[in-house]
Amino acid sequence: MRAGNLALVLGELDRHGPLTRAALADGTGLTKTTVSKLVGDLIDAGLAVESGAVRDGERGRPGTAVRLSGHRVAALGLEINVDYLAACLVDLTREIRVTRTHPVDNRSLPPSEAIALLRSLATTVLTEAATLGLTIAGAVVALPGPVNPATGAVHRAPNLGWHDVAVTDILDLPLPVTVDNEANLAALGELWFGHGPSLGDFLHVSGEIGIGAGLVVAGDLFRGAHGFAGELGHVVVTPDGPPCRCGGSGCLERYAGQDALLSSGQTLSDLVTRLQASDPEAVTACTQAGTALGIALTTAVNLFDPDTIVLGGIYAPLFPWISTPAARTLHDRLNQMHPKVPTLIVSAAGTNAAPLGAAGSVIQQVIADPMPHIESPLTTPTP
Amino acid sequence: MRAGNLALVLGELDRHGPLTRAALADGTGLTKTTVSKLVGDLIDAGLAVESGAVRDGERGRPGTAVRLSGHRVAALGLEINVDYLAACLVDLTREIRVTRTHPVDNRSLPPSEAIALLRSLATTVLTEAATLGLTIAGAVVALPGPVNPATGAVHRAPNLGWHDVAVTDILDLPLPVTVDNEANLAALGELWFGHGPSLGDFLHVSGEIGIGAGLVVAGDLFRGAHGFAGELGHVVVTPDGPPCRCGGSGCLERYAGQDALLSSGQTLSDLVTRLQASDPEAVTACTQAGTALGIALTTAVNLFDPDTIVLGGIYAPLFPWISTPAARTLHDRLNQMHPKVPTLIVSAAGTNAAPLGAAGSVIQQVIADPMPHIESPLTTPTP
Numbered sequence: 203m204r205a206g207n208l209a210l211v212l213g214e215l216d217r218h219g220p221l222t223r224a225a226l227a228d229g230t231g232l233t234k235t236t237v238s239k240l241v242g243d244l245i246d247a248g249l250a251v252e253s254g255a256v257r258d259g260e261r262g263r264p265g266t267a268v269r270l271s272g273h274r275v276a277a278l279g280l281e282i283n284v285d286y287l288a289a290c291l292v293d294l295t296r297e298i299r300v301t302r303t304h305p306v307d308n309r310s311l312p313p314s315e316a317i318a319l320l321r322s323l324a325t326t327v328l329t330e331a332a333t334l335g336l337t338i339a340g341a342v343v344a345l346p347g348p349v350n351p352a353t354g355a356v357h358r359a360p361n362l363g364w365h366d367v368a369v370t371d372i373l374d375l376p377l378p379v380t381v382d383n384e385a386n387l388a389a390l391g392e393l394w395f396g397h398g399p400s401l402g403d404f405l406h407v408s409g410e411i412g413i414g415a416g417l418v419v420a421g422d423l424f425r426g427a428h429g430f431a432g433e434l435g436h437v438v439v440t441p442d443g444p445p446c447r448c449g450g451s452g453c454l455e456r457y458a459g460q461d462a463l464l465s466s467g468q469t470l471s472d473l474v475t476r477l478q479a480s481d482p483e484a485v486t487a488c489t490q491a492g493t494a495l496g497i498a499l500t501t502a503v504n505l506f507d508p509d510t511i512v513l514g515g516i517y518a519p520l521f522p523w524i525s526t527p528a529a530r531t532l533h534d535r536l537n538q539m540h541p542k543v544p545t546l547i548v549s550a551a552g553t554n555a556a557p558l559g560a561a562g563s564v565i566q567q568v569i570a571d572p573m574p575h576i577e578s579p580l581t582t583p584t585p
Numbered sequence: 586m587r588a589g590n591l592a593l594v595l596g597e598l599d600r601h602g603p604l605t606r607a608a609l610a611d612g613t614g615l616t617k618t619t620v621s622k623l624v625g626d627l628i629d630a631g632l633a634v635e636s637g638a639v640r641d642g643e644r645g646r647p648g649t650a651v652r653l654s655g656h657r658v659a660a661l662g663l664e665i666n667v668d669y670l671a672a673c674l675v676d677l678t679r680e681i682r683v684t685r686t687h688p689v690d691n692r693s694l695p696p697s698e699a700i701a702l703l704r705s706l707a708t709t710v711l712t713e714a715a716t717l718g719l720t721i722a723g724a725v726v727a728l729p730g731p732v733n734p735a736t737g738a739v740h741r742a743p744n745l746g747w748h749d750v751a752v753t754d755i756l757d758l759p760l761p762v763t764v765d766n767e768a769n770l771a772a773l774g775e776l777w778f779g780h781g782p783s784l785g786d787f788l789h790v791s792g793e794i795g796i797g798a799g800l801v802v803a804g805d806l807f808r809g810a811h812g813f814a815g816e817l818g819h820v821v822v823t824p825d826g827p828p829c830r831c832g833g834s835g836c837l838e839r840y841a842g843q844d845a846l847l848s849s850g851q852t853l854s855d856l857v858t859r860l861q862a863s864d865p866e867a868v869t870a871c872t873q874a875g876t877a878l879g880i881a882l883t884t885a886v887n888l889f890d891p892d893t894i895v896l897g898g899i900y901a902p903l904f905p906w907i908s909t910p911a912a913r914t915l916h917d918r919l920n921q922m923h924p925k926v927p928t929l930i931v932s933a934a935g936t937n938a939a940p941l942g943a944a945g946s947v948i949q950q951v952i953a954d955p956m957p958h959i960e961s962p963l964t965t966p967t968p
Contacts, residue, residue, distance in 0.1 A: 434887070449920065
């Protein structure tokens with residue numbers, strides 16, 4: 203009962219705060235006495251804080267308001283991708299407190315070494331968290347492949363060459379850690395740290411060495427029966443196309459993944475420089491990749507029917523050159539049947555979308571179930 | 586309050602009945618007095634009926650049980666497809682009371698004439714309903730294209746050649762009528778009248794002249810932002826393939842739709858006869874269609890991640906010849922990445938899956954909101 207009411211009040215503060223106790227009572231249907239007690243508990247636990255005087259809605263009476271506090275609880279978001287590691291720290295108000303990225307070719311390392319490097323990055327961030335006086339509610343690791351959140355393992359990440367790696371066991375951090383697919387988390391990152399709920403139902407595409415997508419429907423991630431939904435990179439573009447690391451052939455990844463876009467040795471910023479100089483070869487490469495992306499997205503729209511499509515990952519810096527051919531293909535193939543062809547927009551969550559979504563999903567969990575952070579206050583882990 | 590409690594009791598009877606009043610009180614959390622009053626109302630309204638003595642769960646005491654009654658309220662399911670019309674009558678217990686199918690080439694008729702033929706078929710079934718003493722809560726019309734349930738219109742059904750046809754207005758039946766996509770309704774037909782919830786999350790594929798699909802997740806249809814999700818027939822199989830009536834090219838429909846499978850003049854039963862005699866040309870046609878279907882389903886599994894795929898419509902009689910190449914393609918392309926490649930099974934709801942799902946969705950609505958059928962009892966419409 204108390205756990206549910208604490209979550210009610212915290213959720214109301216999250217969505218609509220700062221709020222007076224009277225407005226909280228209105229919004230939750232609880233009595234003012236109950237609300238005052240619960241707010242007291244939340245303030246004592248460092249999850250909420252007095253916010254000074256505000257006008258109280260329609261009646262215009264000034265009152266003392268309460269809002270979420272970013273001073274005590276935070277969450278750690280981590281990412282292992284093919285060519286980098288990332289960590290970020292987000293507090294309860296979803297303010298981004300720390301971000302760290304570490305470029306490394308994880309394909310050349312055994313999983314245990316890549317994970318040891320991530321532990322080192324995470325430990326640095328945890329030390330900063332301690333300095334900031336923040337206690338960490340938990341961590342989520344974003345991984346480029348289908349994961350099993352129950353075991354903390356990644357089933358198969360073909361672009362890393364990983365198979366059944368028990369990531370959370372090997373990572374062995376002194377706090378609760380789970381794993382999730384990076385494309386899922388990047389979509390949630392866009393929901394919480396990017397364009398947000400104004401997108402309606404949206405498909406967020408993460409262009410990396412692999413291409414993943416996360417579908418957000420009514421503010422929730424569509425995960426599928428086994429958590430493997432949204433594998434846009436393995437949508438078949440041409441059935442007899444080049445073989446793919448997934449075991450199939452002609453997958454989108456082979457036409458529009460990072461390796462297809464960057465000829466050997468070229469970096470992403472090299473490519474952007476050439477595109478800005480209207481280098482014909484670079485423009486053609488993006489037009490071909492964008493057209494293939496448009497074909498896969500035509501299929502995705504036929505199956506998912508989203509309001510909006512958000513392009514993130516490497517497609518964000520390449521947006522002007524990738525999105526035009528993709529949008530044209532989408533329009534040409536869909537406009538007769540669909541009264542409203544989804545628009546393509548560039549991700550606002552940036553390159554840290556996945557670790558931000560990872561940290562955000564821990565914060566979401568704290569807001570949905572704050573009781574553990576009130577009954578037995580967390581101690582700051584000393585890494 | 587009363588409306589909600591009536592729905593609680595009726596829902597409990599639907600899922601778990603027959604039940605004693607004591608078991609209903611346990612299951613709903615209502616008092617026995619309240620349950621007795623509500624059950625009385627449901628019995629008076631003809632929605633429930635005394636069911637004789639049953640043992641009352643664990644305690645083993647015999648008691649008088651109550652169950653849903655099929656004697657008063659029923660629903661009309663209708664379908665307009667390219668080469669037939671169908672109507673069926675389903676009672677509150679989801680027993681199928683009447684089914685009628687009328688073969689007709691609706692492509693050769695103006696929409697108003699096709700709809701007039703459907704009205705005539707519906708009127709026949711409504712007369713039978715009156716004879717059976719059934720009152721009709723409403724009707725849903727299954728249509729082969731994206732529909733707007735709010736207006737009762739079909740936006741565009743390219744295989745019928747229809748564009749913005751106000752179906753419910755023209756049909757003008759003396760009862761509440763809405764419209765829905767036939768592939769969506771066929772999926773619900775499979776859920777309620779076919780294999781049912783044992784399928785887990787499933788994709789139901791309706792092979793007709795067009796190919797639609799309905800994804801059922803946790804017992805609910807996944808509709809997308811505009812109700813257009815599941816357009817499997819327009820998943821791109823080969824980007825530079827033959828042009829499709831949708832305005833795209835190389836869509837699955839061009840490889841595995843009924844027109845692609847049946848060479849001109851041949852009927853479905855001709856094809857089945859030839860397949861049973863191992864006619865090489867017929868077997869090759871099905872292998873090619875099944876392989877294309879397997880490619881589109883590979884894509885659908887990568888995006889939707891269902892437990893099971895159900896093949897219905899014309900794929901039901903063709904199942905032995907279509908499913909083998911489709912399953913092989915699916916396995917070859919997915920087995921390295923997916924720990925469990927979904928199995929293909931044949932639809933159990935049969936050729937009437939869509940009108941059954943249509944009638945079932947009206948019944949679902951009655952069970953979710955029985956109040957209108959209690960406050961002002963419906964009169965049997967006299968067509």
